[in-house]
Amino acid sequence: MAEGQPAPKRDVQNHHLFECAWEVANKVGGIYTVISTKVLVTIAEYGDRYTLIGPLTNKSAMEVGVLDPVDPVVATTLEAMRSHGVKCFYGRWLIEGKPQVLLFDVGSCSHRLDEWKGDLWNLAGISTPPHDAETNDVILFGYLMAWFLGEYASRQLDAAIVAHFHEWQAGVAIPICRKRQIDVTTVFTTHATLLGRYLCAGSVDFYNNLKYFDVNHEAGKRGIYHRYCIERASAHCADVFTTVSHITALEAEYLLKRRPDGVVPNGLSINKFQRKHEHESENLYSIARAKIHEFVRGHFYGHYDFDLENTLYIFTAGRYEYRNKGVDMFIESLARGFCGGNAALFLTKLAGLNYRLKRSDSKTTVVAFIIMPASTNSYTIEAFKGQALVRQLQETVTEIQKRIGDRLLDHALRFHSEGKLEVAPSDLLSSEDQVLLKQRISALKRTSLPPFVTHNMVDDANDPILTQIRRVKLFNSHEDRVKILFHPDFLTSSNPILGLDYEEFVRGCHLGVFPSYYEPWGYTPAECTVVSGFMLVFLAFKSLDYCLGQMGIPSITTNLSGFGCFMQDTIERPEDEGCYIIDRRTNSFEQSVSQLTDCLEGFCNKTWRQRADQRSRIESLSPLLDWKTLGVEYTKSRQLALRRAYPDAFLVTDGESDEVDYFIVSKPDVFRYPDRSPHLK
Numbered sequence: 213m214a215e216g217q218p219a220p221k222r223d224v225q226n227h228h229l230f231e232c233a234w235e236v237a238n239k240v241g242g243i244y245t246v247i248s249t250k251v252l253v254t255i256a257e258y259g260d261r262y263t264l265i266g267p268l269t270n271k272s273a274m275e276v277g278v279l280d281p282v283d284p285v286v287a288t289t290l291e292a293m294r295s296h297g298v299k300c301f302y303g304r305w306l307i308e309g310k311p312q313v314l315l316f317d318v319g320s321c322s323h324r325l326d327e328w329k330g331d332l333w334n335l336a337g338i339s340t341p342p343h344d345a346e347t348n349d350v351i352l353f354g355y356l357m358a359w360f361l362g363e364y365a366s367r368q369l370d371a372a373i374v375a376h377f378h379e380w381q382a383g384v385a386i387p388i389c390r391k392r393q394i395d396v397t398t399v400f401t402t403h404a405t406l407l408g409r410y411l412c413a414g415s416v417d418f419y420n421n422l423k424y425f426d427v428n429h430e431a432g433k434r435g436i437y438h439r440y441c442i443e444r445a446s447a448h449c450a451d452v453f454t455t456v457s458h459i460t461a462l463e464a465e466y467l468l469k470r471r472p473d474g475v476v477p478n479g480l481s482i483n484k485f486q487r488k489h490e491h492e493s494e495n496l497y498s499i500a501r502a503k504i505h506e507f508v509r510g511h512f513y514g515h516y517d518f519d520l521e522n523t524l525y526i527f528t529a530g531r532y533e534y535r536n537k538g539v540d541m542f543i544e545s546l547a548r549g550f551c552g553g554n555a556a557l558f559l560t561k562l563a564g565l566n567y568r569l570k571r572s573d574s575k576t577t578v579v580a581f582i583i584m585p586a587s588t589n590s591y592t593i594e595a596f597k598g599q600a601l602v603r604q605l606q607e608t609v610t611e612i613q614k615r616i617g618d619r620l621l622d623h624a625l626r627f628h629s630e631g632k633l634e635v636a637p638s639d640l641l642s643s644e645d646q647v648l649l650k651q652r653i654s655a656l657k658r659t660s661l662p663p664f665v666t667h668n669m670v671d672d673a674n675d676p677i678l679t680q681i682r683r684v685k686l687f688n689s690h691e692d693r694v695k696i697l698f699h700p701d702f703l704t705s706s707n708p709i710l711g712l713d714y715e716e717f718v719r720g721c722h723l724g725v726f727p728s729y730y731e732p733w734g735y736t737p738a739e740c741t742v743v744s745g746f747m748l749v750f751l752a753f754k755s756l757d758y759c760l761g762q763m764g765i766p767s768i769t770t771n772l773s774g775f776g777c778f779m780q781d782t783i784e785r786p787e788d789e790g791c792y793i794i795d796r797r798t799n800s801f802e803q804s805v806s807q808l809t810d811c812l813e814g815f816c817n818k819t820w821r822q823r824a825d826q827r828s829r830i831e832s833l834s835p836l837l838d839w840k841t842l843g844v845e846y847t848k849s850r851q852l853a854l855r856r857a858y859p860d861a862f863l864v865t866d867g868e869s870d871e872v873d874y875f876i877v878s879k880p881d882v883f884r885y886p887d888r889s890p891h892l893k
């Protein structure tokens with residue numbers, strides 16, 4: 213728009229929405245889940261007026277089907293950008309809802325990096341170091357998005373435009389839009405703060421000191437001052453600023469120095485699960501459980517001395533943030549070791565689950581999985597070997613089974629001529645078969661213990677998870693009632709040893725454990741509550757937990773996670789619904805470990821029927837977490853952005869704007885529990 217010209221009168225009702233994030237079609241962590249699961253409700257509201265913008269990467273290129281733009285103005289805008297050498301993909305993201313998506317190849321503009329860095333310094337006073345590759349990409353991505361929005365807004369003058377940006381990686385475009393006075397209204401949602409993540413990952417007493425951090429100094433000390441500046445500028449320049457939970461809203465207020473306008477809790481696409489329930493007649497739970505059983509048999513070969521009917525699978529999963537995700541607490545609660553060499557403590561409630569199960573002579577075995585991607589070289593030979601040996605044994609057993617069947621049939625057919633049916637075991641199992649079987653069995657002999665990690669780690673000696681497992685001596689020995697297994701990669705169905713995707717894996721487990729210290733929301737426990745399957749109703753008593761229709765699995769979270777606070781705030785007794793909440797806010801670390809161990813022990817001591825009852829109750833939580841319910845908060849944030857940018861469009865009569873109570877954050881204090889927490893005094 214030329215200077216001095218009046219702004220066009222745009223149609224606010226039928227506005228266009230561009231949603232921008234580094235994780236569009238590009239899975240890194242939870243933001244991918246937010247965006248991909250929210251698509252259905254956003255499409256229902258916008259149809260083809262909705263477009264997602266993300267970076268073009270090897271991963272994202274695989275998830276998008278290239279097409280010509282539906283909107284002719286998008287087509288001309290992209291043509292103009294391409295004529296300047298910009299490389300981009302336009303098409304449909306191949307997920308449910310098939311939204312329009314635009315992916316920019318930041319590399320195609322790397323020659324402009326210095327120019328744009330200089331511009332960022334001039335317009336926002338943000339200087340960035342030369343060798344931070346991630347920040348360099350973020351700057352290129354931000355300038356490309358601002359370029360696109362500027363060109364688009366100058367060509368499409370009819371409808372208003374909302375640009376919604378997620379997290380600092382997509383935030384650079386916000387100060388540029390503001391400075392260039394691009395006629396779009398902006399929303400910025402942060403899913404965590406950079407400083408919060410870094411401070412909590414170190415051993416800082418975060419919640420007690422939230423008010424007192426010298427933010428510039430702390431960011432500088434950690435080498436992230438430039439990133440922090442980008443995040444802070446994004447929060448301040450956006451028309452509307454939101455976070456995913458109240459606890460992060462408070463954090464943002466102190467660390468980013470802007471109080472968020474609202475909270476947009478994360479939902480899930482419940483429909484997806486229900487459709488499965490209706491259309492798939494398979495027993496999803498038992499299929500998933502059987503796959504995990506198969507893996508466990510292979511992994512523990514030579515030491516497979518426990519009963520799978522009495523085995524519980526528990527797990528933690530997510531991005532590898534050892535302290536923030538509470539992995540330290542998880543391992544500690546499984547196998548708390550000697551405290552200060554005082555053996556007496558072992559006899560107290562301070563002991564970990566492994567010791568407690570041994571002491572009570574429990575018949576239950578717990579296999580605890582840790583699923584967190586880290587730098588690895590490959591799977592270990594042992595991990596492959598175990599699966600291969602068990603597969604060979606299985607094949608041999610199947611062959612022998614077939615031969616036994618043939619022989620039995622032969623005997624039965626000769627019954628009339630011989631007048632008797634006397635079959636000795638040796639008639640059925642030949643000596644060749646026995647030799648073959650013995651060969652296979654002797655291959656299963658193993659002198660070493662089953663490993664507690666599936667991959668060769670790049671930094672084995674310093675890896676915090678491995679170090680702690682070694683410290684608490686959880687080595688998967690025969691006596692251990694808790695076995696542990698660290699899988700340092702996300703799960704996929706093409707995984708050569710544990711061939712399940714994450715959703716299927718969760719379905720096959722009994723309990724998810726997520727004792728996070730820093731967790732703005734926390735998708736993983738939420739996903740446990742809605743994972744579903746169709747189950748047979750006539751299985752044996754012991755397998756009753758397979759039998760009650762569509763259900764989630766119970767999970768453990770904390771009152772320092774956005775999801776945990778949301779549950780406490782919404783439900784009378786979350787633990788009755790299979791959502792256990794560990795108090796990490798008022799408790800010391802030791803107390804929280806004990807509470808978590810009590811919780812795990814209580815879960816192990818439940819009968820099959822009690823666990824089945826609990827699972828059936830979890831289902832009732834699904835509607836609470838559905839985007840159909842929670843998506844409304846996103847709508848409100850966009851409405852607020854439109855009101856702020858185009859107040860005239862909302863005038864009712866006599867020049868007065870109609871008042872709306874916009875957000876959940878309408879309480880005087882953003883964080884809901886100031887009285888209960890000494891951290892906040």
Ligand SMILES: O=c1ccn([C@@H]2O[C@H](COP(=O)(O)OP(=O)(O)O[C@H]3O[C@H](CO)[C@@H](O)[C@H](O)[C@H]3O)[C@@H](O)[C@H]2O)c(=O)[nH]1
Nearest residue numbers: 241242243245403529530531702703714731732733734735
């Ligand atoms: O093998 C696996 C294991 C996990 N996941 C997924 O990874 C995601 C991890 O989610 P979360 O732990 O919430 O994500 P973060 O990457 O830590 O994301 C940030 O953003 C999220 C979205 O707002 C918030 O929930 C978090 O608290 C915040 O830390 C979940 O959706 C899981 O389904 C997989 O896809 N495969």
